[in-house]
Amino acid sequence: MEIKKIMELVIKQSIDRASQSLSKIIRTGTMIEVEHIEVINVSQWTEQIMDKGEIEMLGSMLSLEGDFSSKFLFLIKVKDAFILNDLMIRNSPGTTTSLDYFTKSTIQEIGNVLCGSIANTFSKDFNISMWPSVPLLLDDYLGSIFSNFITEGAAADNIIWLIETKFLVVKVHIECELYLILNTENFARLQKLLNKEGK
Amino acid sequence: MNMGKIKDVYLRDKSIIHVGVGDFKISKEGYRLKTFLGCCLGVCLYARNKKVGALLHIVLPSAPGYREVNPAKYADTALREVIRQFKKKHKVKANHLTAMIFGGAKMIEDHIENVGKKNALRAKEVLRKNKVRILKEKVGGKRGYKIEFDVSTGMVTCQVFGQKEQKYFMSDKGARKSWK
Numbered sequence: 001m002e003i004k005k006i007m008e009l010v011i012k013q014s015i016d017r018a019s020q021s022l023s024k025i026i027r028t029g030t031m032i033e034v035e036h037i038e039v040i041n042v043s044q045w046t047e048q049i050m051d052k053g054e055i056e057m058l059g060s061m062l063s064l065e066g067d068f069s070s071k072f073l074f075l076i077k078v079k080d081a082f083i084l085n086d087l088m089i090r091n092s093p094g095t096t097t098s099l100d101y102f103t104k105s106t107i108q109e110i111g112n113v114l115c116g117s118i119a120n121t122f123s124k125d126f127n128i129s130m131w132p133s134v135p136l137l138l139d140d141y142l143g144s145i146f147s148n149f150i151t152e153g154a155a156a157d158n159i160i161w162l163i164e165t166k167f168l169v170v171k172v173h174i175e176c177e178l179y180l181i182l183n184t185e186n187f188a189r190l191q192k193l194l195n196k197e198g199k
Numbered sequence: 200m201n202m203g204k205i206k207d208v209y210l211r212d213k214s215i216i217h218v219g220v221g222d223f224k225i226s227k228e229g230y231r232l233k234t235f236l237g238c239c240l241g242v243c244l245y246a247r248n249k250k251v252g253a254l255l256h257i258v259l260p261s262a263p264g265y266r267e268v269n270p271a272k273y274a275d276t277a278l279r280e281v282i283r284q285f286k287k288k289h290k291v292k293a294n295h296l297t298a299m300i301f302g303g304a305k306m307i308e309d310h311i312e313n314v315g316k317k318n319a320l321r322a323k324e325v326l327r328k329n330k331v332r333i334l335k336e337k338v339g340g341k342r343g344y345k346i347e348f349d350v351s352t353g354m355v356t357c358q359v360f361g362q363k364e365q366k367y368f369m370s371d372k373g374a375r376k377s378w379k
Binding site for chain 1: 217218219220221222233234235236237238239256258259263268269271272304306307314342343344345360
């Protein structure tokens with residue numbers, strides 16, 4: 001099977017698990033969909049991002065360490081983060097009105113849970129070791145968060161594998177985004193691993 | 200048909216050219232160059248007489264010599280390439296250029312290495328070597344930068360996240376005071 005298709009399957013499976021974990025935590029149904037799994041040119045892709053770069057966002061950024069290192073970013077608009085925080089601490093949506101310590105912790109924790117679910121699926125399916133780092137919180141322009149994310153995940157690479165997903169928290173209609181950067185070197189290593197397994 | 204998308208296309212300002220991560224854009228008057236910076240460095244270069252400007256989004260200080268790289272990503276190779284293009288395509292010598300440097304924030308406090316600072320040092324080194332005058336330097340901090348460079352007027356608008364917008368002018372006289 002083509003590597004891209006295998007990746008799509010594993011990513012979809014891991015996103016499903018992430019979605020289930022998140023639904024349990026916030027006790028509200030979430031639906032996560034994989035938008036793109038593709039090789040992108042960093043400069044061209046970020047040029048498009050810069051077009052809407054002025055929005056204030058909250059991001060939870062993690063590194064996936066181990067046999068198959070990659071970078072993970074969970075993104076949400078600040079006003080939507082307030083609602084997610086209310087769901088997390090069992091308040092009625094609309095209670096949180098400012099970006100406080102609890103909201104920041106909520107976003108960090110959700111990033112941690114989602115990244116952990118993805119790492120679990122990858123390590124089980126590919127029989128490799130992977131573990132997430134401590135989540136870092138970024139509160140800034142969308143453009144600046146992405147600039148940092150790319151620098152962290154692919155400073156020296158110009159071509160990367162990008163997995164983009166969007167998810168919807170059903171009851172309150174919050175839209176969040178989730179990105180995973182895999183550098184091409186790691187992707188080639190994964191391909192080798194799969195070929196070995198196939199034999 | 201998605202009306203939201205159509206509206207979005209019509210509302211988009213076509214005079215704005217966005218500069219992606221590890222890229223640079225050179226433009227004549229009539230356009231504004233725009234980017235957002237985190238730990239990366241933004242360098243504006245301007246040829247006042249010809250009204251040609253460039254905005255670079257630099258990721259790392261120096262290009263490794265051992266492999267083929269994207270020159271726009273590194274301070275040394277990107278600046279050399281832009282200066283070369285100014286000379287070749289627009290007949291502007293390096294010593295007729297003025298520069299402003301922004302960005303290089305340390306958004307992640309846990310990091311020991313300060314890439315932003317290194318980028319700024321390397322960029323200044325290359326600019327000085329090529330006798331390009333640096334009119335303004337606003338580097339560091341913990342928050343991202345929004346940079347908009349109007350090539351027609353030579354005005355650079357810089358806004359650090361959560362702070363007031365500041366305007367700088369790409370001429371010796373104007374650079375001493377910010378525009379209101």
